[in-house]
Amino acid sequence: MTLNIGVIGTGAIGRDHIRRITNTLSGARVTAVTDVQPKAAEETIATYGLDARALATGQEVIASRDVDAVLVTSWGPTHEEFVLASLAAGKPVFCEKPLATTAQGALNIVKAETALNHRLVQVGFMRRYDAGYRALKSVIDSGQIGAPLIVHCAHRNPDVPERYTTDMAINDTVIHELDVLRWLLDDDYVSAQVVYPRRSRHAFAHLADPQIVLLETAKGARIDVEVFVNCQYGYDIQCEVVGEAGTARLPEPMAVPLRVGAQRVSAILTDWKERFIASYDVELQDFIDAASEGTAAGPSSWDGLAAAVSADACVAAQGKPGAIVPITLPERPALYV
Amino acid sequence: MTLNIGVIGTGAIGRDHIRRITNTLSGARVTAVTDVQPKAAEETIATYGLDARALATGQEVIASRDVDAVLVTSWGPTHEEFVLASLAAGKPVFCEKPLATTAQGALNIVKAETALNHRLVQVGFMRRYDAGYRALKSVIDSGQIGAPLIVHCAHRNPDVPERYTTDMAINDTVIHELDVLRWLLDDDYVSAQVVYPRRSRHAFAHLADPQIVLLETAKGARIDVEVFVNCQYGYDIQCEVVGEAGTARLPEPMAVPLRVGAQRVSAILTDWKERFIASYDVELQDFIDAASEGTAAGPSSWDGLAAAVSADACVAAQGKPGAIVPITLPERPALYV
Amino acid sequence: MTLNIGVIGTGAIGRDHIRRITNTLSGARVTAVTDVQPKAAEETIATYGLDARALATGQEVIASRDVDAVLVTSWGPTHEEFVLASLAAGKPVFCEKPLATTAQGALNIVKAETALNHRLVQVGFMRRYDAGYRALKSVIDSGQIGAPLIVHCAHRNPDVPERYTTDMAINDTVIHELDVLRWLLDDDYVSAQVVYPRRSRHAFAHLADPQIVLLETAKGARIDVEVFVNCQYGYDIQCEVVGEAGTARLPEPMAVPLRVGAQRVSAILTDWKERFIASYDVELQDFIDAASEGTAAGPSSWDGLAAAVSADACVAAQGKPGAIVPITLPERPALYV
Amino acid sequence: MTLNIGVIGTGAIGRDHIRRITNTLSGARVTAVTDVQPKAAEETIATYGLDARALATGQEVIASRDVDAVLVTSWGPTHEEFVLASLAAGKPVFCEKPLATTAQGALNIVKAETALNHRLVQVGFMRRYDAGYRALKSVIDSGQIGAPLIVHCAHRNPDVPERYTTDMAINDTVIHELDVLRWLLDDDYVSAQVVYPRRSRHAFAHLADPQIVLLETAKGARIDVEVFVNCQYGYDIQCEVVGEAGTARLPEPMAVPLRVGAQRVSAILTDWKERFIASYDVELQDFIDAASEGTAAGPSSWDGLAAAVSADACVAAQGKPGAIVPITLPERPALYV
Numbered sequence A, B, C, D: 001m002t003l004n005i006g007v008i009g010t011g012a013i014g015r016d017h018i019r020r021i022t023n024t025l026s027g028a029r030v031t032a033v034t035d036v037q038p039k040a041a042e043e044t045i046a047t048y049g050l051d052a053r054a055l056a057t058g059q060e061v062i063a064s065r066d067v068d069a070v071l072v073t074s075w076g077p078t079h080e081e082f083v084l085a086s087l088a089a090g091k092p093v094f095c096e097k098p099l100a101t102t103a104q105g106a107l108n109i110v111k112a113e114t115a116l117n118h119r120l121v122q123v124g125f126m127r128r129y130d131a132g133y134r135a136l137k138s139v140i141d142s143g144q145i146g147a148p149l150i151v152h153c154a155h156r157n158p159d160v161p162e163r164y165t166t167d168m169a170i171n172d173t174v175i176h177e178l179d180v181l182r183w184l185l186d187d188d189y190v191s192a193q194v195v196y197p198r199r200s201r202h203a204f205a206h207l208a209d210p211q212i213v214l215l216e217t218a219k220g221a222r223i224d225v226e227v228f229v230n231c232q233y234g235y236d237i238q239c240e241v242v243g244e245a246g247t248a249r250l251p252e253p254m255a256v257p258l259r260v261g262a263q264r265v266s267a268i269l270t271d272w273k274e275r276f277i278a279s280y281d282v283e284l285q286d287f288i289d290a291a292s293e294g295t296a297a298g299p300s301s302w303d304g305l306a307a308a309v310s311a312d313a314c315v316a317a318q319g320k321p322g323a324i325v326p327i328t329l330p331e332r333p334a335l336y337v
């Protein structure tokens, strides 16, 4: 009855998922691990006291008889290969984002899964599991605010390392909005535009920061996403949905209201890892529960493809400031409706 | 058509009222002033460019033919005399708190005004003119929260000077709650109790701070007032009314919500003068408007008496920590119903 | 010492200003009025008990010896003529918006005033006098949030009458943001873009509602203004300024926080007239104070021109959805620096 | 490595704990269950698909070789017996509140555990595991608001069934504040007073509602707890700590901020079970983790005794409205320091 999970990649996120499978979640255990650095796999087994084998390759993990389901937490460029192999082996697979580094790669996965006519892939878009976003979706779906017409978003980080480049604002940052808003609105994007405000003096010279990404959806909603990764003051995710009859906002993370030093004060998170930490637990429990039934739930490979296609358009829009770039998805297979 | 006002006492509050009559309010002008320091009266006339005479005494001001209405902003112990003289002269009089320094003094004024069977006195309880308290009263009176059962209050000052003594927590501080809550609830007090929490290390050794004053009303409501005059963090007036069907709170003063330095922040006032500054304008305009009709509105001498009697009971309760001290008012004359 | 004001136009706004000059503000009185309907002028004098003459024309009001300053609250197309006449007469003039119905008309006024090299005109952009906007500007100017990079605004009305057309969203609605944001940021616009979200089913068929207006400023700030005049839920003005080091928002109007019926609730205004009601008093007192010194303060004819030019560009942008329309102002005369 | 748990009592709370052990928490399984109604035990095994035996008595569960730790979720009057038996068997035991129905019963347990000189008992005071209370405690412990001087609390339920009696306001309702405030302040109570506001018309005639419980602590803090179990509007737990340098409040439960129908609105919970639902998971995981090490953590039997003694004093205070009733604890054994 316990699900045996094989983990490919024991970097920070891989180890974090191993920790929660082992100490926090219910119904699964890690039975095999691998890493490009074999020593890292061995150390992970020791650290978490796993009753697991360190295998030489991801393919061995996937093939292993004591592996029922696969966790892909390796380097991005390897994701496509391991997800396809899991599909070939008929094993449920949880793949951290990106599902693939190209839209074509994601499409290959969609096609392979569609051929099976059975969902096996969950993509690691954890925001869909955040209690705040879920409550917001529940309000929207209740009809209280009417049909969504406009969404105002902000994605703010206190700062980023020097290696962060302008396109990463799309592929690493806005990618989360691209996924979660599709889910929130039950909609798809048809165009993107990027405009650049005056650059913050706190941004490295090579980085356009902040940026504003404007999206249009198939249903006609308009979305503005402020991306500001050197905002200094904290990690702050904002989302306000304007409907025909009212508005609804993403709740603020819990904070103790203080009155001190002539101020009403509530702390803002500064570490992005804390903001969605609880959602990782829910996300992976959802994978375990579905995988135990031989299938997958949550964000699908179709969602991974949609995110990839949309992100590509946004990156194209970055290169033509002010221009409106169309976003076109292939036809959605029935499996994902 | 312009109301001629004579001002007795040109200290800080007197000059402030002269400023607002002259530069801000409508329908009145200052025609006579006096002060125990004749030079202060002269200087005030010069400072505000008044077309007014400096007179030798308050009695001369009251008697003056070019004075239609009187403002008593002199030293507290002189209030009773000047208010009684104004009543004797049949002139509307605005008296800063306290109406008198003893309950007997306030009763003398009530009797004199009752004998005229016509309201001429307004007492300077400005909170009744605060937009926040008025909005709160309007909500209570609307019945939305049902009958009030409990009121939780806090009266916090950042600090007080060394001359502030334990009884001043009643006579100078809680006195405002004593008046405004009677008005808010349309009720009277029947008993008071005082309990002393651990003393703040920020209070001078001679001062019990904070204190908690517990009141019971004729209708059975229970009120707790936290008085904390060395709270350090700001000047903060809180009031939450718990009714049979819901609760309502005094709104916070307007403040710009900021996000800076890992905090959501809104400024808290530190200077008590700023908190009710707008209400002084409304209060005095109300006096001008009523006095122009030959009468008085707002807090009456009866209210001044009720505050004095209630404050005396609270001071008695301070002396017997934990004991419940009854509060008894004389019968209310029909003039004040 | 009392300023004598002549009022041209006794419609709703004219009478409202007459009421506040007469009953609320300090230092002025209405001595002459006129209206295209002579009976309306007479009735206004009677209603407010004015000691004033009803004159036949605006020109007579302006020329009148007992008129020191002029209030233009007549039909928009007549504003330019009366402001120019007031300038010719050397009298301070307060003109309700629009200063003129065309940019050329506003420019004519700017030129006439520049020729005098002395400010006499105040335009009725009352938001600059709102306590909330002033507090927000004070925070920005303090440097706490760093240089402004982005401004997110919303201008929402519960509904509009059927005669409201798509261009009125600019000329009657966004016009307030166009003025107040220039002042808030101490900046000018260089381009405008308009995009149309899906139309609300609550909007009349002839009206595109909501709309999003995107502005770029000379300093490089980016502004998005959501205009939604059938939002159903209330009259709601939002403004969030994102600076290099933090964000600041326009405070919400005061409202009593309630807990009733399984909800934390605060009322939202539904009548736009209530939202800025206090700012009209401050605005007109500012006019009285400056006019008493023979000059004008607050929003100038240059500000009126800038608003007109910017609004024209926004209307042009409405006609070319998605296109970026440049905004070009003439050189600013030294009088307005 | 998996902890085998025996459950005594398969009523609502027992089944709920079985569900979370089985489906949500990590490291334990249910191996034996019993109930006074044998059929209920059988049905519970079936419902949750447990690999467990239904035993005839609690004593059999405690004695069973495949039971490592015991969960006591039976009828209150049986708690003392089963906890004592678990202690005798040297097995960790989680006991839902009350630990015993009398202070003497709780003292018996404290003595038995003290004799072992080893903690084995956890009492089901779940609020200590609530994220909000933990964040509040963390703020207090950080010293930001200085030493706590006053705590203002409210415990409001929308309504209660007719069988709810005045003393249950202490034993079933305030009992949670009695425990959590001791923990929050790291303090003990020295006296209690109860005062009765006017009774809500929504309360049954036999019930005094609301009530105010006033507590004094050994360190001198003063606590007021409003207990209002027919407040109509929702289940609402409030806690504001006033320290020497500032205040801190319990955060509100997460809710989506809406703007609809002329109101800013956030939902308030109405079902008490939802308010602390997440804390039950954390609480029981803490038990599993400690029990796996052969001991117990969290609220101890000493805490259970302190709550019982304090509640007895509060009930005595209910009988003498206004009187101050002393609270005296036995000396605290070193095991619980």
Ligand SMILES: [Mg+2]
Residues within 6 Å of the ligand: A096, A097, A124, A125, A126
């Ligand atoms: Mg993830």
Ligand SMILES: [Mg+2]
Residues within 6 Å of the ligand: B096, B097, B124, B125, B126
């Ligand atoms: Mg006063």
Ligand SMILES: [Mg+2]
Residues within 6 Å of the ligand: C096, C097, C124, C125, C126
């Ligand atoms: Mg105006």
Ligand SMILES: [Mg+2]
Residues within 6 Å of the ligand: D096, D097, D124, D125, D126
């Ligand atoms: Mg419990």
